[in-house]
Amino acid sequence: MKQADQAAQTLLQVADLNQNDPLLNGSLLTFPNYGQVVMTGDLHGHRRNLERLKHYCNLGQFQARHVILHEIIHEEVEGLADLDHSCEVLLDAAQWKLDFPEQVHFIQSNHELAQLTRHDITKNGRVVTLAFEEGVREAFGDGGNQVLEAVNSYIRSLPLAGRTSNRVFLSHSLPGPRDVPDFDPSVLSRVPTDEDLCDGGPAHALVWGRYHTADALAMMREWLDVDFFVCGHQPQDTGYDVVHDQMVILASDHNHGVFLSLDLSKPATIESLTRSIRPLASIP
Numbered sequence: 001m002k003q004a005d006q007a008a009q010t011l012l013q014v015a016d017l018n019q020n021d022p023l024l025n026g027s028l029l030t031f032p033n034y035g036q037v038v039m040t041g042d043l044h045g046h047r048r049n050l051e052r053l054k055h056y057c058n059l060g061q062f063q064a065r066h067v068i069l070h071e072i073i074h075e076e077v078e079g080l081a082d083l084d085h086s087c088e089v090l091l092d093a094a095q096w097k098l099d100f101p102e103q104v105h106f107i108q109s110n111h112e113l114a115q116l117t118r119h120d121i122t123k124n125g126r127v128v129t130l131a132f133e134e135g136v137r138e139a140f141g142d143g144g145n146q147v148l149e150a151v152n153s154y155i156r157s158l159p160l161a162g163r164t165s166n167r168v169f170l171s172h173s174l175p176g177p178r179d180v181p182d183f184d185p186s187v188l189s190r191v192p193t194d195e196d197l198c199d200g201g202p203a204h205a206l207v208w209g210r211y212h213t214a215d216a217l218a219m220m221r222e223w224l225d226v227d228f229f230v231c232g233h234q235p236q237d238t239g240y241d242v243v244h245d246q247m248v249i250l251a252s253d254h255n256h257g258v259f260l261s262l263d264l265s266k267p268a269t270i271e272s273l274t275r276s277i278r279p280l281a282s283i284p
C-alpha cells in the first residue's frame, strides 16, 4: 500500500474509534472509578516525550490505565526553514490508539482546531498551520492532500474533554474569564457543530482560553460539577503550574515536560494532583 494511503487509513480508523469510544457521551469522555488516567500537556510533535509516555504507560500490562493526548501537531522547530515533522508523531500516536483503542484517548486543542478551520496561528514568525501542511506534502508527495484530509477527519472526531468520577475535568484549556459568563456547557453533551467549533462557539472558547481568574474557575466548577481542572495550553517552562488551587497546567512539549498520573479510585485533592506529576525526563 502507498505510504499516503496507509497514513490516511490509520487516521480515518482512529477518527472512527474516537467517535465510537465507549467512554464518550456527547463530546465528553467519562472515566470510571478505578485505574488511572495519565493526563499530559501539549505535545507539539515532541517525539521523545511520546516514546517516554508509551514506556511509562505500558498499556499492554496495565489494562485499567488510560492516557489522554492533545495538541500533538505543530512542532517548535529550530530554524525558519526547518520542516514540521509533527505529522509523524501524530501517526505514531494514532498507531498507539489502534494498538490500545480503549485506553488511548485524544481531546481537542486550539492548534488542531486551527488546522481544521485553517485559522492561521503565527509562532516565532511562521504560520504553523501552513508549515504543518508543507511538512505533510514534503513527506507524502502527491498523497499529501489525502493525508491532510484524513488529519481533518481525525480533528473533527476529537472529544472536547474528559471527566473523572473523582471530579476532575481534563481538557486542553478552559474558557477565559471574559468568555465564562456566556459559556454553554451543554456543548459537552453533543457532537460539536461547525458553529460550536468556530470563533465565538463554546468548543472554541474551551480550547483557547487563558489567564483564568479564581472567579471564572469557581463558575466553571459549578457548571461542570467538578472540583479540579487539569489542562495544558499555557506554556510552562518548568513543566507545570497550579492556578488558584483549582487548576493544574501541564506542559509535555520540552525536556522539562511532565505528565500527571491520576488515581481514579481515590478522592482527588490539589495536593494529591500535584504529587502525581512526574517529569518526563525521569522516564527511560
Ligand SMILES: [Mn+2]
Binding pocket: 042, 071, 109, 110, 111, 172, 207, 232, 233, 234
Ligand atoms: Mn494550545
